[in-house]
Amino acid sequence: MAWRRPPQRGPICRRSSEPILKPTPEEVRLIYRGHLIHIAGTPTLHEAAGALVSEPDGALAVDPEGRVSYAGPWRDLPPNMAHDEVVETAGCLLPGFVDTHLHYPQTFTTDAFGGGELLEWLERCVFPAEARLADTDYADAIAAQFVRRRIAAGTTAAMVFGSAFPAAQDALFGKTLDAGLRIISGRGIQTVGPASAAPLLTDDDTAIGLTRDEIARWHGREADGFARDARDALAQVAVVPRFSLSVTTDTLGRLGDLYAEVREAGVYFHSHLNENDRPGDGEIAAVRDVYGVEAYLDTYDGLFLPGSRRGGESLLGRRSVLAHSVHSRERELHRLAETKSSIAHCPTSQLFLGSGTMPWRRTVASGVNIAIGTDVGAGDEWLIPRVLNDAFKVHMSEEGLLAQAIHPAQLLFLGTLAGARALDQERLFGNFDVGKDADFVIVDAAAQPGFDTALAFAAEQSPEAHLFTLLMGMREAAVAAVHVRGRRVVAD
């Protein structure tokens, strides 16, 4: 991977004028000086507040391989780094944001009016929009825009629900690697659906064949070839049935066999779970009706035959991420926790589709790992802090004693380290622990009208108050620079 330094001059970064004392290219480190904020170590959600690091005059040292070699107070910078190159930043240094659920083919479909809830919106807005990606020129354009939006939002890693069309997936992976972002994605698998979904459907043989092919071509890819260990690569692949209503027992059986084969190679599983509970004809009612199962999660757990009898292999595990889980039963939450599967919590999307609110206290109490997803395009925000903002509001508004004011450190945890954990890549990124890849965002409050003043006021109160205002108040205008493995990420 080529090492590229940040631009010498820019709106927010400038090199110090201090002379550089004879570092060889192999030894050069870049030290970013700014307000350093992250959740250190490997805490649980409950331990996040105690793990919060907020260092107003902080330093983040990035070695030539793009890894963190020091993160802490500027005054404690090790003497052997005293002559490294310094990048003075005008703002905050945060770990890159991790979006654990968003839909690439819906890049242009945010704020689409479906006149109903989930199933109506899918049929009237989403399936027709996603069918357009059969046109490769259009797919190229949407992939380019998708990458630009991610960079603008500082989303360094993402679990991306893919297109049905292989050429569109090639455009997505290719442009993402060209830019230097991390991605996990897989083509959206649908073998049954309403008339408007017809262009997205295949038979089971084709679905399995295309998924195998995508794994072979993209799992473990870097910009310049395959990584030695696919689990370390910028690009990795997931098996992605849209949801249980888009496939059949035959499809789920075949996907279970496939997943059992590729699980050890680090391939992911990603889908939706318990999103819409409209009585009678909503998503959850339909899943129970079609499959005759006791609980929705059973369909992904190999228990997809009537009465939740076993029909195949489970798709759950530490590389399995289920979006929503708004209406999960107790035993479903415990099964998710037991299998080390994660929930992508998407409150912005849930507000848009009237899906309800994931019960915060009950879900946290189950021990399942909860991360954050924008769920673009039902979600109409690309910036993870905007979704954290909605998360704070919806859980603050839960009824009676269920209401919870989520601690600012827990909000940051959800948007960074918990996301890395959900993607089973916590050893690589998610915070500034020494040895991890330097995935980070520079936030320049001065670029957003009035925001620097609000932050300065909050900083007078406490580090937690400052972090809360930062996460609740920031908009994309404040995302000044985005780095993955120490390298500045740029759109074409």
Ligand SMILES: [Zn+2]
């Ligand atoms: Zn979704």
